[in-house]
Amino acid sequence: MSTAGGSLYLIPNTLDFGTAAEANPIDDVLPASVIRTAARLTHWVAENAKTTRAFLKRVDAVVPLARPLQSLAIVELPRPPKGSSTLPAPDLATLLAPALQGHDLGLISEAGLPAVADPGAALVQAAHAAGIKVIALAGPSSLVLALAASGLNGQSFAFVGYLPVDPSARGARIRELEALSRRASQTQLMIETPYRNEALLGALLAHLQPGTRLSVSCGLTLPDGFTRTDSVQGWKSRPIALPNNVPVVFSLLAG
Amino acid sequence: MSTAGGSLYLIPNTLDFGTAAEANPIDDVLPASVIRTAARLTHWVAENAKTTRAFLKRVDAVVPLARPLQSLAIVELPRPPKGSSTLPAPDLATLLAPALQGHDLGLISEAGLPAVADPGAALVQAAHAAGIKVIALAGPSSLVLALAASGLNGQSFAFVGYLPVDPSARGARIRELEALSRRASQTQLMIETPYRNEALLGALLAHLQPGTRLSVSCGLTLPDGFTRTDSVQGWKSRPIALPNNVPVVFSLLAG
Numbered sequence: 001m002s003t004a005g006g007s008l009y010l011i012p013n014t015l016d017f018g019t020a021a022e023a024n025p026i027d028d029v030l031p032a033s034v035i036r037t038a039a040r041l042t043h044w045v046a047e048n049a050k051t052t053r054a055f056l057k058r059v060d061a062v063v064p065l066a067r068p069l070q071s072l073a074i075v076e077l078p079r080p081p082k083g084s085s086t087l088p089a090p091d092l093a094t095l096l097a098p099a100l101q102g103h104d105l106g107l108i109s110e111a112g113l114p115a116v117a118d119p120g121a122a123l124v125q126a127a128h129a130a131g132i133k134v135i136a137l138a139g140p141s142s143l144v145l146a147l148a149a150s151g152l153n154g155q156s157f158a159f160v161g162y163l164p165v166d167p168s169a170r171g172a173r174i175r176e177l178e179a180l181s182r183r184a185s186q187t188q189l190m191i192e193t194p195y196r197n198e199a200l201l202g203a204l205l206a207h208l209q210p211g212t213r214l215s216v217s218c219g220l221t222l223p224d225g226f227t228r229t230d231s232v233q234g235w236k237s238r239p240i241a242l243p244n245n246v247p248v249v250f251s252l253l254a255g
Numbered sequence: 256m257s258t259a260g261g262s263l264y265l266i267p268n269t270l271d272f273g274t275a276a277e278a279n280p281i282d283d284v285l286p287a288s289v290i291r292t293a294a295r296l297t298h299w300v301a302e303n304a305k306t307t308r309a310f311l312k313r314v315d316a317v318v319p320l321a322r323p324l325q326s327l328a329i330v331e332l333p334r335p336p337k338g339s340s341t342l343p344a345p346d347l348a349t350l351l352a353p354a355l356q357g358h359d360l361g362l363i364s365e366a367g368l369p370a371v372a373d374p375g376a377a378l379v380q381a382a383h384a385a386g387i388k389v390i391a392l393a394g395p396s397s398l399v400l401a402l403a404a405s406g407l408n409g410q411s412f413a414f415v416g417y418l419p420v421d422p423s424a425r426g427a428r429i430r431e432l433e434a435l436s437r438r439a440s441q442t443q444l445m446i447e448t449p450y451r452n453e454a455l456l457g458a459l460l461a462h463l464q465p466g467t468r469l470s471v472s473c474g475l476t477l478p479d480g481f482t483r484t485d486s487v488q489g490w491k492s493r494p495i496a497l498p499n500n501v502p503v504v505f506s507l508l509a510g
Contacts, residue, residue, distance in 0.1 A: 027286070027287050028286060030286055031282070031283060031285055032282050115402070115403045115406070116402055116403050120403075121405075121407065122406075123406075124404065124405070124406030126406075128485070133481070135404070135482075136475070137400075138284055138394060138396070140393035143399070145391040145392075148265045148368045148370045149379065149390070149391040150376075150379070151379030151380030151389070154375070155376075155416045158411075158412065158413035159410075159413075229383040
Protein backbone atom coordinates (compact mmCIF):
# COMPACT_ATOMS: atom_id res chain seq x y z
CA MET A 1 0.00 0.00 0.00
CA SER A 2 2.56 2.50 1.11
CA THR A 3 5.27 3.84 -1.15
CA ALA A 4 8.50 5.55 -0.15
CA GLY A 5 7.99 8.79 1.74
CA GLY A 6 6.83 9.82 5.15
CA SER A 7 3.82 8.51 7.05
CA LEU A 8 0.82 10.44 8.35
CA TYR A 9 0.61 10.02 12.13
CA LEU A 10 -2.72 10.75 13.82
CA ILE A 11 -1.61 12.09 17.19
CA PRO A 12 -4.14 12.06 20.03
CA ASN A 13 -4.38 15.14 22.20
CA THR A 14 -5.53 15.30 25.83
CA LEU A 15 -9.17 16.12 26.70
CA ASP A 16 -8.31 19.03 28.99
CA PHE A 17 -8.38 21.78 26.36
CA GLY A 18 -9.27 25.10 27.97
CA THR A 19 -9.37 23.73 31.53
CA ALA A 20 -7.11 24.04 34.57
CA ALA A 21 -5.96 20.45 34.00
CA GLU A 22 -3.82 21.73 31.12
CA ALA A 23 -1.21 22.27 33.83
CA ASN A 24 -1.04 18.51 34.53
CA PRO A 25 1.74 16.36 33.07
CA ILE A 26 0.85 15.06 29.62
CA ASP A 27 2.29 11.60 30.26
CA ASP A 28 -0.47 10.91 32.76
CA VAL A 29 -2.99 10.52 29.96
CA LEU A 30 -0.94 9.84 26.82
CA PRO A 31 1.14 6.69 26.20
CA ALA A 32 4.92 7.07 26.00
CA SER A 33 4.99 6.10 22.31
CA VAL A 34 2.68 9.02 21.48
CA ILE A 35 4.94 11.46 23.29
CA ARG A 36 8.09 10.07 21.67
CA THR A 37 6.53 10.27 18.21
CA ALA A 38 5.22 13.80 18.78
CA ALA A 39 8.67 14.90 19.98
CA ARG A 40 10.39 13.80 16.79
CA LEU A 41 7.89 15.09 14.21
CA THR A 42 8.97 18.26 12.44
CA HIS A 43 5.91 18.73 10.22
CA TRP A 44 2.36 19.13 11.45
CA VAL A 45 -1.16 19.72 10.19
CA ALA A 46 -3.26 21.08 13.02
CA GLU A 47 -6.84 22.02 13.79
CA ASN A 48 -5.29 25.01 15.58
CA ALA A 49 -1.63 26.03 15.42
CA LYS A 50 -1.60 27.87 18.74
CA THR A 51 -2.97 24.97 20.76
CA THR A 52 -0.61 22.62 18.93
CA ARG A 53 2.35 24.71 20.12
CA ALA A 54 0.97 24.51 23.67
CA PHE A 55 0.70 20.72 23.27
CA LEU A 56 4.28 20.50 22.00
CA LYS A 57 5.50 22.49 25.01
CA ARG A 58 3.94 19.83 27.22
CA VAL A 59 5.56 17.12 25.11
CA ASP A 60 8.93 18.88 25.42
CA ALA A 61 8.65 18.76 29.23
CA VAL A 62 8.67 14.94 29.01
CA VAL A 63 10.70 14.17 25.87
CA PRO A 64 12.79 17.03 24.44
CA LEU A 65 11.62 18.05 20.95
CA ALA A 66 13.96 16.98 18.14
CA ARG A 67 13.98 20.55 16.83
CA PRO A 68 13.16 23.90 18.49
CA LEU A 69 9.43 24.64 18.59
CA GLN A 70 9.89 27.81 16.54
CA SER A 71 11.45 25.85 13.68
CA LEU A 72 8.63 23.32 13.30
CA ALA A 73 6.30 23.53 10.32
CA ILE A 74 2.74 23.75 11.68
CA VAL A 75 0.04 24.32 9.07
CA GLU A 76 -3.60 24.76 9.98
CA LEU A 77 -6.25 22.56 8.43
CA PRO A 78 -8.42 24.89 6.35
CA ARG A 79 -12.14 24.82 7.14
CA PRO A 80 -14.24 23.27 4.38
CA PRO A 81 -16.30 25.74 2.32
CA LYS A 82 -19.75 26.38 3.80
CA GLY A 83 -22.23 23.65 2.93
CA SER A 84 -19.54 21.11 2.16
CA SER A 85 -17.75 18.61 4.34
CA THR A 86 -14.78 18.15 2.01
CA LEU A 87 -11.74 20.29 1.38
CA PRO A 88 -10.63 21.30 -2.11
CA ALA A 89 -8.09 18.80 -3.49
CA PRO A 90 -5.33 21.45 -4.09
CA ASP A 91 -5.37 22.40 -0.40
CA LEU A 92 -5.01 18.76 0.62
CA ALA A 93 -2.12 18.16 -1.78
CA THR A 94 -0.26 21.14 -0.30
CA LEU A 95 -0.83 19.86 3.24
CA LEU A 96 0.46 16.40 2.33
CA ALA A 97 3.51 17.64 0.41
CA PRO A 98 5.94 17.13 3.34
CA ALA A 99 4.99 13.43 3.55
CA LEU A 100 5.50 12.98 -0.19
CA GLN A 101 8.91 14.61 0.25
CA GLY A 102 9.85 12.03 2.87
CA HIS A 103 8.94 13.71 6.18
CA ASP A 104 6.71 12.02 8.70
CA LEU A 105 3.70 14.28 9.21
CA GLY A 106 1.54 14.70 12.31
CA LEU A 107 -2.18 15.46 12.32
CA ILE A 108 -3.59 16.79 15.60
CA SER A 109 -6.85 18.22 16.97
CA GLU A 110 -7.46 20.51 19.94
CA ALA A 111 -8.69 17.53 21.96
CA GLY A 112 -8.90 13.76 21.50
CA LEU A 113 -8.28 11.83 18.30
CA PRO A 114 -8.07 13.69 15.00
CA ALA A 115 -10.72 12.78 12.40
CA VAL A 116 -13.11 11.37 15.04
CA ALA A 117 -15.88 13.89 15.82
CA ASP A 118 -13.31 16.39 14.59
CA PRO A 119 -11.87 17.71 11.33
CA GLY A 120 -9.17 15.80 9.49
CA ALA A 121 -10.91 12.90 7.72
CA ALA A 122 -10.53 14.58 4.32
CA LEU A 123 -6.77 14.81 4.85
CA VAL A 124 -6.58 11.15 5.88
CA GLN A 125 -8.62 10.15 2.84
CA ALA A 126 -6.29 12.15 0.57
CA ALA A 127 -3.29 10.49 2.23
CA HIS A 128 -4.67 7.04 1.36
CA ALA A 129 -5.28 8.18 -2.22
CA ALA A 130 -1.67 9.41 -2.44
CA GLY A 131 -0.27 6.13 -1.11
CA ILE A 132 0.87 7.67 2.18
CA LYS A 133 0.83 5.25 5.10
CA VAL A 134 -1.61 6.33 7.84
CA ILE A 135 -0.86 5.41 11.47
CA ALA A 136 -3.35 6.26 14.24
CA LEU A 137 -1.86 6.31 17.73
CA ALA A 138 -3.92 5.41 20.79
CA GLY A 139 -5.11 8.11 23.15
CA PRO A 140 -8.18 9.41 24.94
CA SER A 141 -11.43 9.54 22.98
CA SER A 142 -14.31 11.06 24.92
CA LEU A 143 -16.83 9.07 22.86
CA VAL A 144 -15.58 5.58 23.70
CA LEU A 145 -14.80 6.56 27.29
CA ALA A 146 -18.36 7.83 27.65
CA LEU A 147 -19.75 4.70 26.03
CA ALA A 148 -17.70 2.39 28.30
CA ALA A 149 -18.66 4.33 31.42
CA SER A 150 -22.34 4.52 30.45
CA GLY A 151 -23.09 0.83 30.89
CA LEU A 152 -25.32 1.12 27.80
CA ASN A 153 -24.94 -1.24 24.83
CA GLY A 154 -21.29 -1.26 23.72
CA GLN A 155 -21.86 -4.02 21.15
CA SER A 156 -23.92 -1.71 18.94
CA PHE A 157 -23.66 2.06 19.05
CA ALA A 158 -23.73 5.14 16.85
CA PHE A 159 -22.28 8.61 17.16
CA VAL A 160 -24.59 11.16 15.54
CA GLY A 161 -22.73 14.41 16.25
CA TYR A 162 -24.72 17.52 17.09
CA LEU A 163 -28.51 17.78 17.21
CA PRO A 164 -30.40 20.61 15.48
CA VAL A 165 -30.61 23.82 17.55
CA ASP A 166 -34.18 24.69 16.49
CA PRO A 167 -36.42 23.35 19.28
CA SER A 168 -38.97 21.60 17.10
CA ALA A 169 -36.35 20.05 14.79
CA ARG A 170 -34.39 19.02 17.88
CA GLY A 171 -37.41 17.36 19.46
CA ALA A 172 -38.14 15.47 16.25
CA ARG A 173 -34.52 14.33 16.01
CA ILE A 174 -34.51 13.12 19.62
CA ARG A 175 -37.64 11.04 19.00
CA GLU A 176 -36.11 9.69 15.79
CA LEU A 177 -32.92 8.65 17.61
CA GLU A 178 -34.95 7.01 20.36
CA ALA A 179 -36.92 4.98 17.79
CA LEU A 180 -33.68 3.99 16.06
CA SER A 181 -32.16 2.98 19.38
CA ARG A 182 -35.19 0.85 20.27
CA ARG A 183 -35.33 -0.86 16.87
CA ALA A 184 -31.66 -1.86 16.75
CA SER A 185 -30.89 -1.85 20.50
CA GLN A 186 -28.24 0.66 19.47
CA THR A 187 -26.78 3.22 21.89
CA GLN A 188 -26.94 6.72 20.35
CA LEU A 189 -24.18 9.15 21.33
CA MET A 190 -24.23 12.90 20.74
CA ILE A 191 -22.32 16.00 21.77
CA GLU A 192 -23.17 19.67 22.27
CA THR A 193 -21.39 22.99 22.51
CA PRO A 194 -20.70 23.28 26.28
CA TYR A 195 -22.83 26.39 26.88
CA ARG A 196 -25.82 24.44 25.53
CA ASN A 197 -25.29 21.36 27.76
CA GLU A 198 -28.21 22.25 30.01
CA ALA A 199 -30.50 23.01 27.08
CA LEU A 200 -29.77 19.65 25.46
CA LEU A 201 -30.33 17.78 28.72
CA GLY A 202 -33.66 19.58 29.13
CA ALA A 203 -34.72 18.69 25.59
CA LEU A 204 -33.74 15.03 26.05
CA LEU A 205 -35.75 14.80 29.27
CA ALA A 206 -38.71 16.51 27.62
CA HIS A 207 -38.86 14.26 24.54
CA LEU A 208 -37.60 10.80 25.60
CA GLN A 209 -39.83 8.09 27.07
CA PRO A 210 -39.60 7.68 30.90
CA GLY A 211 -37.97 4.23 30.64
CA THR A 212 -35.26 5.18 28.16
CA ARG A 213 -31.81 5.17 29.75
CA LEU A 214 -29.78 8.35 29.46
CA SER A 215 -26.09 8.66 30.30
CA VAL A 216 -24.22 11.94 30.72
CA SER A 217 -20.42 11.95 30.77
CA CYS A 218 -19.06 15.26 31.89
CA GLY A 219 -15.41 16.37 31.71
CA LEU A 220 -13.99 12.89 31.12
CA THR A 221 -10.36 12.42 32.27
CA LEU A 222 -10.63 15.70 34.23
CA PRO A 223 -10.34 15.75 38.04
CA ASP A 224 -14.06 16.47 38.54
CA GLY A 225 -15.24 14.35 35.63
CA PHE A 226 -18.16 11.99 36.14
CA THR A 227 -20.61 9.76 34.35
CA ARG A 228 -24.21 9.38 35.46
CA THR A 229 -26.58 6.86 33.91
CA ASP A 230 -30.24 6.68 34.87
CA SER A 231 -33.67 6.28 33.35
CA VAL A 232 -35.27 9.47 32.04
CA GLN A 233 -37.69 9.15 34.93
CA GLY A 234 -34.75 8.93 37.36
CA TRP A 235 -33.14 12.02 35.84
CA LYS A 236 -36.39 13.93 36.26
CA SER A 237 -36.86 12.98 39.90
CA ARG A 238 -33.21 13.60 40.83
CA PRO A 239 -32.14 16.50 38.60
CA ILE A 240 -28.58 17.83 38.51
CA ALA A 241 -27.09 20.92 36.92
CA LEU A 242 -24.47 20.47 34.18
CA PRO A 243 -21.47 22.79 33.87
CA ASN A 244 -21.53 25.08 30.85
CA ASN A 245 -17.78 25.13 30.22
CA VAL A 246 -16.83 21.46 30.00
CA PRO A 247 -17.44 19.00 27.15
CA VAL A 248 -20.25 16.52 27.75
CA VAL A 249 -21.14 13.34 25.87
CA PHE A 250 -24.82 12.32 25.96
CA SER A 251 -25.82 8.68 25.30
CA LEU A 252 -29.24 7.10 25.17
CA LEU A 253 -30.57 3.58 24.90
CA ALA A 254 -34.27 2.85 24.51
CA GLY A 255 -35.47 -0.47 25.94
CA MET B 256 -24.09 10.55 42.48
CA SER B 257 -21.50 8.48 44.21
CA THR B 258 -21.78 7.34 47.79
CA ALA B 259 -19.03 6.12 50.09
CA GLY B 260 -17.26 3.01 48.90
CA GLY B 261 -14.88 2.09 46.14
CA SER B 262 -15.08 3.11 42.50
CA LEU B 263 -15.31 0.86 39.45
CA TYR B 264 -12.31 1.54 37.19
CA LEU B 265 -12.57 0.48 33.55
CA ILE B 266 -8.97 -0.43 32.75
CA PRO B 267 -7.94 -0.53 29.08
CA ASN B 268 -5.82 -3.44 27.94
CA THR B 269 -3.37 -3.48 25.03
CA LEU B 270 -4.45 -4.72 21.58
CA ASP B 271 -1.66 -7.29 21.27
CA PHE B 272 -3.52 -10.23 22.86
CA GLY B 273 -2.17 -13.50 21.48
CA THR B 274 0.56 -11.90 19.35
CA ALA B 275 4.34 -11.65 19.63
CA ALA B 276 3.98 -7.98 20.62
CA GLU B 277 2.87 -9.16 24.07
CA ALA B 278 6.59 -9.11 24.83
CA ASN B 279 6.73 -5.33 24.30
CA PRO B 280 6.68 -2.94 27.26
CA ILE B 281 3.14 -2.04 28.28
CA ASP B 282 3.94 1.63 28.88
CA ASP B 283 4.48 2.10 25.16
CA VAL B 284 0.75 1.92 24.53
CA LEU B 285 -0.88 2.65 27.91
CA PRO B 286 -0.75 6.00 29.74
CA ALA B 287 1.15 6.13 33.03
CA SER B 288 -2.03 6.81 35.01
CA VAL B 289 -3.54 3.55 33.78
CA ILE B 290 -0.49 1.57 34.86
CA ARG B 291 -0.38 3.28 38.27
CA THR B 292 -4.07 2.60 38.85
CA ALA B 293 -3.78 -1.03 37.72
CA ALA B 294 -0.80 -1.53 40.03
CA ARG B 295 -2.71 -0.43 43.12
CA LEU B 296 -6.00 -2.27 42.54
CA THR B 297 -6.47 -5.38 44.66
CA HIS B 298 -9.89 -6.45 43.34
CA TRP B 299 -10.68 -7.24 39.72
CA VAL B 300 -13.52 -8.42 37.52
CA ALA B 301 -12.07 -9.85 34.31
CA GLU B 302 -13.19 -11.22 30.98
CA ASN B 303 -10.46 -13.83 31.53
CA ALA B 304 -8.50 -14.32 34.76
CA LYS B 305 -5.43 -15.87 33.13
CA THR B 306 -4.88 -13.06 30.65
CA THR B 307 -5.50 -10.55 33.45
CA ARG B 308 -2.64 -12.10 35.43
CA ALA B 309 -0.44 -11.83 32.33
CA PHE B 310 -1.45 -8.15 32.04
CA LEU B 311 -0.64 -7.52 35.70
CA LYS B 312 2.82 -9.07 35.26
CA ARG B 313 3.45 -6.51 32.53
CA VAL B 314 2.16 -3.76 34.84
CA ASP B 315 4.45 -5.00 37.61
CA ALA B 316 7.47 -4.63 35.30
CA VAL B 317 6.75 -0.87 35.14
CA VAL B 318 5.10 -0.06 38.48
CA PRO B 319 5.41 -2.71 41.23
CA LEU B 320 2.05 -4.15 42.22
CA ALA B 321 0.77 -2.98 45.62
CA ARG B 322 0.19 -6.61 46.62
CA PRO B 323 1.61 -9.90 45.30
CA LEU B 324 -0.17 -11.14 42.19
CA GLN B 325 -1.23 -14.38 43.92
CA SER B 326 -3.05 -12.44 46.64
CA LEU B 327 -5.22 -10.36 44.29
CA ALA B 328 -8.92 -11.12 43.98
CA ILE B 329 -9.62 -11.73 40.28
CA VAL B 330 -13.16 -12.89 39.47
CA GLU B 331 -14.27 -13.77 35.97
CA LEU B 332 -17.28 -12.08 34.43
CA PRO B 333 -19.85 -14.85 33.92
CA ARG B 334 -21.15 -15.22 30.36
CA PRO B 335 -24.78 -14.18 29.99
CA PRO B 336 -27.25 -17.05 29.54
CA LYS B 337 -27.73 -18.03 25.90
CA GLY B 338 -30.16 -15.75 24.08
CA SER B 339 -29.73 -12.93 26.58
CA SER B 340 -27.31 -10.05 26.72
CA THR B 341 -27.74 -9.37 30.42
CA LEU B 342 -26.39 -11.13 33.47
CA PRO B 343 -28.57 -12.23 36.37
CA ALA B 344 -28.74 -9.55 39.06
CA PRO B 345 -27.43 -11.81 41.89
CA ASP B 346 -24.22 -12.47 39.93
CA LEU B 347 -23.69 -8.74 39.40
CA ALA B 348 -24.25 -7.93 43.07
CA THR B 349 -21.60 -10.50 44.05
CA LEU B 350 -19.14 -9.06 41.57
CA LEU B 351 -19.70 -5.53 42.87
CA ALA B 352 -19.51 -6.46 46.55
CA PRO B 353 -15.85 -5.39 46.95
CA ALA B 354 -16.70 -1.85 45.77
CA LEU B 355 -19.62 -1.63 48.19
CA GLN B 356 -17.21 -2.73 50.93
CA GLY B 357 -14.89 0.16 50.09
CA HIS B 358 -12.37 -1.37 47.67
CA ASP B 359 -11.67 0.17 44.31
CA LEU B 360 -12.53 -2.43 41.69
CA GLY B 361 -11.02 -2.92 38.23
CA LEU B 362 -12.86 -4.20 35.15
CA ILE B 363 -10.69 -5.47 32.32
CA SER B 364 -11.05 -7.22 28.96
CA GLU B 365 -8.59 -9.34 27.01
CA ALA B 366 -7.97 -6.42 24.66
CA GLY B 367 -8.98 -2.78 24.43
CA LEU B 368 -11.60 -1.02 26.54
CA PRO B 369 -14.00 -3.08 28.64
CA ALA B 370 -17.69 -2.75 27.78
CA VAL B 371 -16.95 -1.49 24.25
CA ALA B 372 -17.41 -4.31 21.69
CA ASP B 373 -16.73 -6.52 24.69
CA PRO B 374 -18.51 -7.86 27.77
CA GLY B 375 -18.89 -5.73 30.88
CA ALA B 376 -21.70 -3.27 30.16
CA ALA B 377 -24.10 -5.13 32.45
CA LEU B 378 -21.65 -4.79 35.33
CA VAL B 379 -21.20 -1.07 34.64
CA GLN B 380 -24.96 -0.62 34.51
CA ALA B 381 -25.34 -2.42 37.85
CA ALA B 382 -22.61 -0.22 39.34
CA HIS B 383 -24.54 2.91 38.39
CA ALA B 384 -27.70 1.43 39.89
CA ALA B 385 -25.80 0.71 43.13
CA GLY B 386 -24.40 4.26 43.34
CA ILE B 387 -20.82 3.13 42.62
CA LYS B 388 -18.74 5.74 40.82
CA VAL B 389 -17.59 4.54 37.37
CA ILE B 390 -14.29 5.83 35.97
CA ALA B 391 -13.18 4.87 32.44
CA LEU B 392 -9.46 5.29 31.80
CA ALA B 393 -8.11 6.13 28.35
CA GLY B 394 -6.38 3.49 26.27
CA PRO B 395 -6.35 1.90 22.85
CA SER B 396 -9.69 1.16 21.19
CA SER B 397 -9.37 -0.61 17.86
CA LEU B 398 -12.71 0.84 16.71
CA VAL B 399 -11.82 4.52 17.03
CA LEU B 400 -8.27 3.95 15.81
CA ALA B 401 -9.68 2.21 12.73
CA LEU B 402 -12.21 5.00 12.21
CA ALA B 403 -9.56 7.73 12.51
CA ALA B 404 -7.18 5.92 10.18
CA SER B 405 -9.91 5.15 7.63
CA GLY B 406 -10.45 8.73 6.48
CA LEU B 407 -14.17 7.88 6.31
CA ASN B 408 -16.80 10.02 8.04
CA GLY B 409 -15.80 10.48 11.70
CA GLN B 410 -18.64 12.93 12.41
CA SER B 411 -21.25 10.18 12.06
CA PHE B 412 -20.49 6.50 12.51
CA ALA B 413 -21.94 3.29 13.87
CA PHE B 414 -20.42 0.09 15.18
CA VAL B 415 -22.65 -2.87 14.34
CA GLY B 416 -20.60 -5.75 15.76
CA TYR B 417 -20.51 -9.04 13.89
CA LEU B 418 -22.38 -9.84 10.67
CA PRO B 419 -24.42 -13.02 10.25
CA VAL B 420 -22.36 -16.06 9.20
CA ASP B 421 -25.00 -17.50 6.87
CA PRO B 422 -24.05 -16.28 3.36
CA SER B 423 -27.46 -15.08 2.27
CA ALA B 424 -28.23 -13.36 5.60
CA ARG B 425 -24.76 -11.84 5.49
CA GLY B 426 -25.27 -10.51 1.97
CA ALA B 427 -28.60 -8.98 2.95
CA ARG B 428 -27.05 -7.36 6.03
CA ILE B 429 -24.19 -5.89 3.97
CA ARG B 430 -26.66 -4.33 1.53
CA GLU B 431 -28.72 -3.03 4.44
CA LEU B 432 -25.66 -1.41 6.05
CA GLU B 433 -24.66 0.14 2.72
CA ALA B 434 -28.15 1.66 2.30
CA LEU B 435 -28.03 2.96 5.87
CA SER B 436 -24.57 4.43 5.28
CA ARG B 437 -25.73 6.16 2.10
CA ARG B 438 -28.89 7.58 3.68
CA ALA B 439 -27.20 9.08 6.75
CA SER B 440 -23.65 9.46 5.36
CA GLN B 441 -22.75 7.27 8.33
CA THR B 442 -19.60 5.14 8.44
CA GLN B 443 -20.50 1.55 9.42
CA LEU B 444 -17.87 -0.38 11.38
CA MET B 445 -17.85 -4.13 11.96
CA ILE B 446 -15.54 -6.85 13.23
CA GLU B 447 -15.05 -10.53 12.55
CA THR B 448 -13.44 -13.56 14.16
CA PRO B 449 -9.88 -13.45 12.73
CA TYR B 450 -10.05 -16.77 10.86
CA ARG B 451 -13.04 -15.38 8.91
CA ASN B 452 -11.34 -12.10 7.93
CA GLU B 453 -10.87 -13.21 4.32
CA ALA B 454 -14.43 -14.51 4.07
CA LEU B 455 -15.88 -11.20 5.28
CA LEU B 456 -13.71 -9.19 2.91
CA GLY B 457 -14.88 -11.41 0.05
CA ALA B 458 -18.53 -10.95 1.00
CA LEU B 459 -18.14 -7.17 1.29
CA LEU B 460 -16.53 -6.97 -2.15
CA ALA B 461 -19.24 -9.22 -3.61
CA HIS B 462 -22.20 -7.26 -2.24
CA LEU B 463 -21.13 -3.58 -2.03
CA GLN B 464 -21.47 -1.10 -4.89
CA PRO B 465 -18.21 -0.37 -6.81
CA GLY B 466 -18.05 3.25 -5.59
CA THR B 467 -18.56 2.51 -1.88
CA ARG B 468 -15.42 3.11 0.13
CA LEU B 469 -14.12 0.25 2.23
CA SER B 470 -11.42 0.52 4.89
CA VAL B 471 -9.63 -2.42 6.48
CA SER B 472 -7.58 -1.89 9.64
CA CYS B 473 -5.46 -4.88 10.43
CA GLY B 474 -3.51 -5.47 13.65
CA LEU B 475 -3.75 -1.88 14.90
CA THR B 476 -0.94 -0.80 17.27
CA LEU B 477 1.04 -3.93 16.24
CA PRO B 478 4.37 -3.64 14.43
CA ASP B 479 2.93 -4.83 11.08
CA GLY B 480 -0.43 -3.13 11.53
CA PHE B 481 -1.88 -1.20 8.62
CA THR B 482 -5.00 0.52 7.36
CA ARG B 483 -6.02 0.47 3.73
CA THR B 484 -8.92 2.52 2.39
CA ASP B 485 -10.07 2.24 -1.21
CA SER B 486 -13.23 2.03 -3.28
CA VAL B 487 -14.71 -1.44 -3.68
CA GLN B 488 -13.61 -1.24 -7.29
CA GLY B 489 -10.06 -0.41 -6.16
CA TRP B 490 -10.04 -3.35 -3.75
CA LYS B 491 -11.14 -5.66 -6.56
CA SER B 492 -8.46 -4.51 -8.98
CA ARG B 493 -5.68 -4.51 -6.36
CA PRO B 494 -6.57 -7.42 -4.06
CA ILE B 495 -4.59 -8.23 -0.93
CA ALA B 496 -4.69 -11.19 1.42
CA LEU B 497 -5.66 -10.60 5.05
CA PRO B 498 -4.00 -12.47 7.93
CA ASN B 499 -6.24 -15.00 9.67
CA ASN B 500 -4.79 -14.56 13.17
CA VAL B 501 -4.99 -10.82 13.81
CA PRO B 502 -8.04 -8.70 14.64
CA VAL B 503 -9.37 -6.61 11.77
CA VAL B 504 -11.87 -3.75 11.80
CA PHE B 505 -13.87 -3.23 8.59
CA SER B 506 -15.47 0.16 7.84
CA LEU B 507 -17.61 1.22 4.92
CA LEU B 508 -19.04 4.50 3.68
CA ALA B 509 -21.42 4.67 0.74
CA GLY B 510 -21.33 7.90 -1.27
